[in-house]
Amino acid sequence: MPILPEIEAARPQLETIFRDLHAHPEIGFQEQRTAGIVADKLREWGFDEVHEGVAKTGVVGILKGRGPGNRRVGLRADMDALPIQETSGLDYASQNSGRMHACGHDGHTTMLLGAAKYLAASRNFDGTAVFIFQPAEEGLGGARGMIAEGLFKRFPVDEVYGMHNQPDGRPNRATICKGPAMAGASFFDITVTGKGSHAAMPQQSRDALVVAAALVGQFQTILGRNLPALERGVLSVTQIHAGSAYNVVPETAALAGTIRFFTPEARDLMQTRMREICAGFATGFGVQIDVEFREIFDVLLNDAALSDEWMAAAADVVGTDGVTDDVQPFTGSEDFADMLQVVPGAYGNLGHAGTVPLHNPGFVLDPEILPVGASIYARLVERRLPLEAA
Template sequence: MPVLNRIAAYAEEMTGWRRHLHQHPELKFDCHQTAAFIVERLREFGVDEVHQGIATSGVVAIINGQGPGDTIGLRADMDALPMDEITGADYASTVAGKMHACGHDGHVTMLLGAAKYLCETRRFTGRVALLFQPAEEDGGGGEVMVQEGVMDRFGISQVYGIHNAPNVPFGKFVTTPGPLMAAVDTATVWVTGKGGHGATPHETVDPVVAITGMVGALQTIISRNLYALDELVLSVTQIHVGSASNIIAEEGWFCATIRTFTPEVRALVEQRFRSIVEGHAAAYGCTVRIDYELGYPPTVNHPAETDFAADVAREVSGEDGIDARANREMGSEDFAYMLEARPGAYLFLGTGPGAGLHHPAFDFNDEAAPVGASFFARLVERAQPLA
């Protein structure tokens, strides 16, 4: 695999960076220690500008090339997940209830490796903007960075990102033009009836019956309201009601995650969700309150930039090392906001066999970091080449 020789020489150092980050996970926007570690490395490399405190703890660093030109943005997310680690690694998380179970420590390491190489070589024109973003998992840090003006402030003309992909062949890139990942919305429904004794249900208004009716009927949105070739996932993931076998509860609640790709389907699902829930509540004599929260939009790759990124991936991983017309998937990603603001592309990088993302046994494959760093570096050199 043609990893850039200079970056290959960083492999041991990059492993050290990644494992340090893995031991010290931080959540949401509170990534201050992570940002401090990143800034220390960037100053060692000799970046030209460092801007801190963006989206609370985000960092933007600028590397100047040789001569005038555009600014290309490269993004890595920094935050971890609120869960306990079970890997048993000697570099496992030292913070109870927090771990890098999605590989963001690896994403930061890949971008740091590219930054070191680009600072040393500067074989490009224009500038590179390194975007280290907090709160991808929860909070929408990508949206906040865009709202705080990073695209205009730093003159970014196009933007790219990578996510590791366990159980995809090592070193293989996966992407597609157009929608790559879904929009994610969350609905929480509170149902109130009239509680009482389980032996006298006729004297109550049972929220359990109403909730079970709602949960079953909501699946008819997929089977009876949606065109068969459109894509939708509607999963009820929690139901909370009742406290004992002989008590009919006064109230209960449930929540669902909804994944869509188009504004039309997204709007249809919300409208039908509300109608079904409200109709069942009326039929069962309950009252209902719905909190329908619109989350991250779909992650939509720009076709020309996706084809360009795929060509760079072929250079790094070989002709068979890229699936450039992959199936889209129902996960979500707040890099979507950056792709709404600027043209660009998002890719997955296979890291080989291992526990899946968000699993307590997950661990990023350190051998993949030089591959991702080489991709970022060649992306810059080919997008903004020297004469």
């Protein structure tokens, strides 16, 4: 079964929606325009219920099938953009300065809307489909916000599915990793407080910048000398800030960055060793070092059986040769993981012709992916809530 004919017929409308969303990106918890478009479309297509303002800008649509079954399947798409200045050169490039859909969430939203339009017209399923349009995926806690506001208590589901575009130059290749599929993530902030001085007399200082620079290198020994060789982990210092003049040894220096992990044990080990190294440097250099960790993403755990269901739905659209679970876990993070901590489900990737990486100012999502992803979402509902079982 290729792209569903009804979704193929809706391709021009889906591309119009996609281009509009791409041209008007909104960052996390500010997706008022995007959420309004989503809610209006769901109402236009005859959804049974449309709920707005879930975690500020989230939207949930409820669609009942033709059968009276009580099983419920959730489908989720993210809506937020990134604080990036677009350089793609597209004729529908961002009109909002410093904002860009550099991760393809505009495409994810459009794909889920495509499935919504098709299923609302056919209702060819037995039970209820719950469409979740989530705000603030990019590290701002949108999934946790929706869950905290009772997402799965107000709109319970038996299982939930998500999907991400993959700019790998391999169109219509659907991949999924069973079990731990994407890393958990902590962000860290470290402040070194020493003693400032004139730069011509550094002996009078306790140089916070020298300490901060040394910490960057020492942190990397954690991966090579503390983390077990077969345990995956990433530790990246991504910011260092210190000083404001050419002739002043700065009194303070700040470091920030992220760690990525696939087990709580790896997370705890990296955090513990970072604290211990900082404590040792504080003693050795006579400075104060404050360390703060923030838990941002859980490890994304794909249910094995439901991963098979995601693959089966994808195979209906792209063919069995276009589907594989022979992929490695990914050290990037995704807050759909928080939903999978509450409800079992699966999260896969769909390749497209673009090759510029995600989060790059020149990223371009190939719109050919839109009806493909929409069809996979639709087939998930039809497969998991088969009408013939009514």
